[in-house]
Amino acid sequence: MLTEMIGQRVVVDLSSQFVCLGTLQRVDDLHLELHDADLHDLRDTRTTRENYVAAALATGIKRNRKRVLLARAEVVAVARAEDVVSE
Numbered sequence: 001m002l003t004e005m006i007g008q009r010v011v012v013d014l015s016s017q018f019v020c021l022g023t024l025q026r027v028d029d030l031h032l033e034l035h036d037a038d039l040h041d042l043r044d045t046r047t048t049r050e051n052y053v054a055a056a057l058a059t060g061i062k063r064n065r066k067r068v069l070l071a072r073a074e075v076v077a078v079a080r081a082e083d084v085v086s087e
Contacts, residue, residue: 002027002032005024006026006027008080008081008082009081009082010078011057011079011080012034012077013049013076014074015074015075017041017043018041018042020037020068020070021053021057022065023035023036023037024078025067030073031071032070032078034065034067035066036061037065037068038064039068040056057086058086
């Protein structure tokens with residue numbers, strides 16, 4: 001299923017206080033690779049995960065990583081950006 005999302009903008013919820021938005025480039029047994037990504041530490045803001053994601057998608061992903069590898073063991077959920085509900 002994840003391979004169907006390659007080349008699309010995605011939101012990755014991690015088990016930690018991090019969320020990552022970007023373009024899914026590659027998937028293997030251990031990692032997800034995202035390009036032009038915003039890796040955000042939710043401890044840095046007072047906003048909720050849902051509000052941060054909604055705002056980032058509404059105003060455009062603020063890239064702070066050209067490339068990031070995320071450990072699949074830490075991934076809770078992956079959604080296409082267009083499937084995120086902001087209501």
